[in-house]
Amino acid sequence: MENIKVIIWGFGAMGSGMAKMLLNKRGVDIVGVCRRNPSFVGKDVYDVLDLQRGDRAPIYITDDIESIVKEKSADVVLIATDSHTKDTMDKIRLVAKNKINIISIAEEMAYPQAQEPELAKEMDKLAKENDITILGTGINPGFVLDLLVLALTGTCEEVDFIKASRVNDLSPFGGTVMKGQGVGLTEEVFTKGVSDGTVVGHVGFPESIRMVGDGLGFKIDKIEETREPIISNVERETDHVKVESGNVAGCRHCATGEEDGVIKIDMEHPQQIHPHLEGQETGDYIWVRGNPDINMSIQPEIPGGTGTIAMAVNMIPHVINSRAGLKTMLDLPVPRAIMGDMRDLIEK
Amino acid sequence: MENIKVIIWGFGAMGSGMAKMLLNKRGVDIVGVCRRNPSFVGKDVYDVLDLQRGDRAPIYITDDIESIVKEKSADVVLIATDSHTKDTMDKIRLVAKNKINIISIAEEMAYPQAQEPELAKEMDKLAKENDITILGTGINPGFVLDLLVLALTGTCEEVDFIKASRVNDLSPFGGTVMKGQGVGLTEEVFTKGVSDGTVVGHVGFPESIRMVGDGLGFKIDKIEETREPIISNVERETDHVKVESGNVAGCRHCATGEEDGVIKIDMEHPQQIHPHLEGQETGDYIWVRGNPDINMSIQPEIPGGTGTIAMAVNMIPHVINSRAGLKTMLDLPVPRAIMGDMRDLIEK
Numbered sequence: 001m002e003n004i005k006v007i008i009w010g011f012g013a014m015g016s017g018m019a020k021m022l023l024n025k026r027g028v029d030i031v032g033v034c035r036r037n038p039s040f041v042g043k044d045v046y047d048v049l050d051l052q053r054g055d056r057a058p059i060y061i062t063d064d065i066e067s068i069v070k071e072k073s074a075d076v077v078l079i080a081t082d083s084h085t086k087d088t089m090d091k092i093r094l095v096a097k098n099k100i101n102i103i104s105i106a107e108e109m110a111y112p113q114a115q116e117p118e119l120a121k122e123m124d125k126l127a128k129e130n131d132i133t134i135l136g137t138g139i140n141p142g143f144v145l146d147l148l149v150l151a152l153t154g155t156c157e158e159v160d161f162i163k164a165s166r167v168n169d170l171s172p173f174g175g176t177v178m179k180g181q182g183v184g185l186t187e188e189v190f191t192k193g194v195s196d197g198t199v200v201g202h203v204g205f206p207e208s209i210r211m212v213g214d215g216l217g218f219k220i221d222k223i224e225e226t227r228e229p230i231i232s233n234v235e236r237e238t239d240h241v242k243v244e245s246g247n248v249a250g251c252r253h254c255a256t257g258e259e260d261g262v263i264k265i266d267m268e269h270p271q272q273i274h275p276h277l278e279g280q281e282t283g284d285y286i287w288v289r290g291n292p293d294i295n296m297s298i299q300p301e302i303p304g305g306t307g308t309i310a311m312a313v314n315m316i317p318h319v320i321n322s323r324a325g326l327k328t329m330l331d332l333p334v335p336r337a338i339m340g341d342m343r344d345l346i347e348k
Numbered sequence: 349m350e351n352i353k354v355i356i357w358g359f360g361a362m363g364s365g366m367a368k369m370l371l372n373k374r375g376v377d378i379v380g381v382c383r384r385n386p387s388f389v390g391k392d393v394y395d396v397l398d399l400q401r402g403d404r405a406p407i408y409i410t411d412d413i414e415s416i417v418k419e420k421s422a423d424v425v426l427i428a429t430d431s432h433t434k435d436t437m438d439k440i441r442l443v444a445k446n447k448i449n450i451i452s453i454a455e456e457m458a459y460p461q462a463q464e465p466e467l468a469k470e471m472d473k474l475a476k477e478n479d480i481t482i483l484g485t486g487i488n489p490g491f492v493l494d495l496l497v498l499a500l501t502g503t504c505e506e507v508d509f510i511k512a513s514r515v516n517d518l519s520p521f522g523g524t525v526m527k528g529q530g531v532g533l534t535e536e537v538f539t540k541g542v543s544d545g546t547v548v549g550h551v552g553f554p555e556s557i558r559m560v561g562d563g564l565g566f567k568i569d570k571i572e573e574t575r576e577p578i579i580s581n582v583e584r585e586t587d588h589v590k591v592e593s594g595n596v597a598g599c600r601h602c603a604t605g606e607e608d609g610v611i612k613i614d615m616e617h618p619q620q621i622h623p624h625l626e627g628q629e630t631g632d633y634i635w636v637r638g639n640p641d642i643n644m645s646i647q648p649e650i651p652g653g654t655g656t657i658a659m660a661v662n663m664i665p666h667v668i669n670s671r672a673g674l675k676t677m678l679d680l681p682v683p684r685a686i687m688g689d690m691r692d693l694i695e696k
Contacts, residue, residue, distance in 0.1 A: 021505045143503060147682060151499055152646075154662050154683025155491060155655040157369045217688020290685065292654050296646045298500075303640050307503040314502050334495060334682050335502025337638065340565020 001343050004028040004316065007068055007100070009091060010080035011035035011048075011061060013174075014105055017309035018078055019059075020049050027341035028316070032068030033061045065091075071098050076316050079104045083203050085116040092134065096126040101319045102134045103312050109136025110146070111207035111328055113214070124326035133322040137315050137329055139307030140166060141204035144284045144298075145267055146211040147329045152286060152294050159216055159290035163266045167282045168301045170250060171273045175240045181251045181271055182229065184241040190229040190248045201227045201253035202269045209257035209265050215330050220265070222258040227251055236274045249273055311335055317345035349691050352376040352664065353422040355448070357413060357439060358429035359383035359396075361522075362453055365657035366426055367407075368397050375691035376664070380416030381409045413439075419446050424664050427452045431551050433464040440482065444474040449667045450482045451660050455551040457484025458494070459676055462558035472674035481670040485663050485677055487655030488514060489552035492632045492646075493615055494559040495677045500634060500642050507564055507638035511614045515630045516649045518598060519621045523588045529599045529619055530577065532589040538577040538596045549575045549601030550617045557605035557613050563678050568613070570606040575599050584622045597621055662686055665693035 006022060008015045011033055022030055023046075033045055041063045046053035048061070062068060069077060077095045082088040085108040095102050112120040127134045136142070145164050153159050170181060182190040182199035193199030206223050213220035232249035235242075243249050250272025257265035275282055283299035318332040329335075338345065354370060356363050359381055370378055371394075381393055389411045394401035396409070410416060417425060425443045430436040433456040443450050460468040475482045484490070493512050501507050518529060530538040530547035541547030554571050561568035580597035583590075591597050598620025605613035623630055631647035666680040677683075686693065 024506075139503060148499065150684040151496065151682045152650075153685035155487060155650045155658050156685040157654060157658045157661075158372075159685040159687055215684045217686060217692065219688075292651050294646060294650060295648075296644065298642060298644045300643075302500075302503045302642060306505060306640050310503050310505045313505075329682075330684075331681055333679055334499045334677075336498040336563045336678075337501035337504040337507040338565060339507055340567075344565065 001346070004076070004320070004342050004346070005031045005074040006316065007032040007034070007074045007077045008080065009034045009065060009077055011040060012080065013305060014308060015078070015080035016049060017305065018080065018313055019045055020051065021309055021313050023049070023051060025313070025338060025342055027343035030059050031074050033059055034063065034065045034068060035061050036063050038063070065094065069095055069098050069100065072100065073098065074100050075320055076101045076103060078312055079106070080312070082106045084108050085112045085119050089119055092123060093126065096123075096130050096132060096134065099130045099132055101132045103315055103319055104134070104136045105138045105308055105312050106136060107138065107141055107203040108207060110138055110141035110204060111211045112136065112326070114206040114210035120326055127326050128324045131324045133319045133324060134326045135315060135319050135328070135332065137311045137335075139302060139304050139311060141207040141211070142311055142329055143307065144302060145269070146208040149212050149286050149288075150215045150330065151334070152288055152296060153216060153290070155292070155294070156288060157291045159288055161264055161266070161289040162212060163287040165268045165285040166301055167270055167275065167280065167285075168304060169273065169275055169282050170271050171238050172305070178241040182248050183250055183273055184243050185248045187229050187231060187248060194227045199227065199251060201251040202271065205253070205255035205267060205269075208267060209255060211328065211330065212265055213257055213259075218257070218259050218264045220257040220259055223255060225253065225255045227253050230270055230272045232278070234277050236277055238273050241273065243273065310337070314338055317342060321347045349694070352424070352668070352690050352694070353379045354664065355380040355382070355416055355422045355425040357382045357425055357427045359388060359409060360428065361653060362656060363426070363428040364397060365653065366428065366661055367393055368399070369657055369661050371397070371399060373661070373686060373690055375689035378407050379422050381407055382411065382413045382416060383409050384411050386411070413442065417443055417446050417448065420448065421446065422448050423668055424449045424451060426660055427454070428660070430454045432456050433460045433467050437467055440471060441474065444471075444478050444480060444482065447478045447480055449480045451663055451667055452482070452484045453486045453656055453660050454484060455486065455489055456555060458486055458489035458552060459555035459559045460484065460674070461562075462554040468674055475674050476672045479672045481667045481672060482674045483663060483667050483676070483680065485659045487650060487652050487659060489555040489559070490659055490677055491655065492650060493552075493617070494556040497560050497634050497636070498563040498678065499682070500636055500644060501564060501638070503640070503642070504636060505639045507636055509612055509614070509637040510560060511635040513616045513633040514649055515618055515623065515628065515633075516652060517621065517623055517630050518619050519586050520653070521588075526589040530596050531598055531621055532591050533577075533596045535577050535579060535596060542575045547575060547599060549599040550619065553601070553603035553615060556615060557603060559676065559678065560613055561605055561607075566605070566607045566612045568605040568607055571603060573601065573603045575601050578618055578620045580626070582625050584625055586621050589621065591621065658685070659683055665690060669695045
């Protein structure tokens with residue numbers, strides 16, 4: 001069997017991380033990389049990633065996607081360019097028409113049925129017409145606050161209520177993330193930012209809540225989100241931002257899902273820089289109330305960057321094996337690390 | 349769409365628990381129950397379980413499986429009679445030839461490839477010939493020390509080593525379990541029991557270790573198990589057994605899986621009555637060493653009885669939807685509680 005062929009579309013922190021991971025795996029080749037930034041175009045991926053190429057062929061970065069995405073020119077395209085389904089839709093259309101499977105890490109693509117039901121229908125139709133599978137995944141949405149919650153409920157006879165929390169440290173992230181979370185702002189500017197949409201917080205609550213609700217069979221008829229400033233009592237600083245005491249260290253973004261006036265799903269995701277400076281431990285937490293109750297914790301939290309990169313790559317065999325259509329993490333087998341030859345995971 | 353039709357073969361603590369759970373669910377009917385014990389034969393399941401039957405038809409327990417398992421007489425048979433694959437094999441053959449899907453909670457059936465590869469091949473062939481799916485599941489093996497471990501590694505780029513531990517309380521269980529775990533014995537008699545096979549400990553380590561190894565692509569070439577007495581420093585007692593101070597409160601059963609002389613998987617499952625009497629908290633713990641490291645804990649442990657009952661029932665839709673063959677928890681979508689109509693989960 002030939003090696004599995006992968007194209008990477010988008011070569012920022014996530015796309016380049018996927019490339020690095022793939023180049024350490026057996027039975028899989030990267031057959032194309034697309035990045036628009038002119039300073040990368042024409043460069044060899046091995047040089048950019050500072051990896052030994054050995055006797056492997058160079059992989060030149062292109063800005064012309066149509067020079068690499070051609071009919072069945074790969075088994076999977078990993079798309080790592082957007083957060084919103086509508087922004088990534090033209091890319092998905094192009095890849096689908098070339099009959100190549102798609103894995104997207106756009107947060108909304110983890111469950112496009114939540115906010116873009118019409119586009120979800122179009123993708124499902126496109127996928128079936130072209131006999132491919134389209135999947136959205138990532139650490140969150142895609143795992144911690146949805147798939148892992150559901151997996152734990154697999155051991156429950158009944159579930160009444162779910163609470164889940166992801167407390168993480170934003171310190172490793174860059175300026176764009178700091179801006180979106182309102183880090184470094186005064187409380188007043190943060191509040192204004194929430195109103196005018198410049199302080200976004202986490203992208204993915206409607207997706208996680210719908211995925212959990214649909215997965216369990218709750219009829220969620222109302223989703224509410226709140227974004228509050230995490231005010232720092234100490235000075236905090238990273239390479240990208242400085243927070244004065246009294247200003248905003250991050251965004252406490254929470255969301256609930258109701259069924260017929262009763263909150264069935266309650267999620268929180270406070271994201272800030274250097275939480276330990278005020279004694280805040282980080283972690284992922286899930287509480288299921290039902291029969292039985294389940295109290296799970298992962299400390300520290302599963303890191304967002306590595307987790308998303310790994311999920312996208314680890315789902316490649318499952319996407320190749322899947323029946324055609326738009327699929328979610330609920331439809332496919334459980335993701336797992338791939339320490340052997342990736343080809344061994346492909347069903348004949 | 350008609351309700352999903354389920355037959356339950358074996359009506360002890362597990363089988364009757366599945367019946368109770370199913371009778372509380374929508375879109376599913378129990379169409380037959382088989383139990384050999386003459387004091388149950390001919391009785392109505394609703395009476396035995398002390399449940400209101402309402403306007404539902406009675407379900408009379410039979411000891412004649414062939415009176416209920418006929419060609420396509422149900423969508424799934426839940427088999428809850430055995431621990432070992434070879435003991436349950438004739439039952440599987442009978443159900444398969446009648447073209448009905450099978451879910452078994454026999455511990456070895458969680459991964460029959462581990463200890464019964466020839467029977468696993470026969471089952472896969474049988475399943476494909478009869479266009480059905482055969483699945484083994486349960487809380488452990490089936491979830492805590494294997495599927496959940498693998499699910500967490502889905503967020504990892506690399507995995508070097510896995511340690512997992514399930515520390516539970518045996519107090520709710522009956523005399524047979526106490527005997528198999530050596531509870532109440534002197535240390536000397538326990539040690540003799542381990543040698544002559546009367547003290548068994550946990551059934552399922554080879555299955556969990558192979559499942560994790562195969563799931564990750566480790567080439568596990570050696571599995572070793574140890575069974576040691578948990579000596580009590582206090583008096584402990586349940587309805588079924590009394591443990592004098594200095595005698596055995598349970599069995600600390602451990603197992604390792606090696607690849608080429610290196611331990612890659614290390615599991616422990618100390619089972620005892622009243623662990624809290626000596627300050628021992630119960631819980632499920634998973635430590636992944638790789639990129640990233642993951643430290644997970646569930647406290648207290650997911651209860652074994654309820655967990656196994658729920659896993660078997662919650663996998664029904666996935667088994668009906670699956671392609672034909674012998675499947676494991678690695679092949680099917682993640683289990684989840686079913687709070688809606690079970691028919692909504694069946695793919696058209």
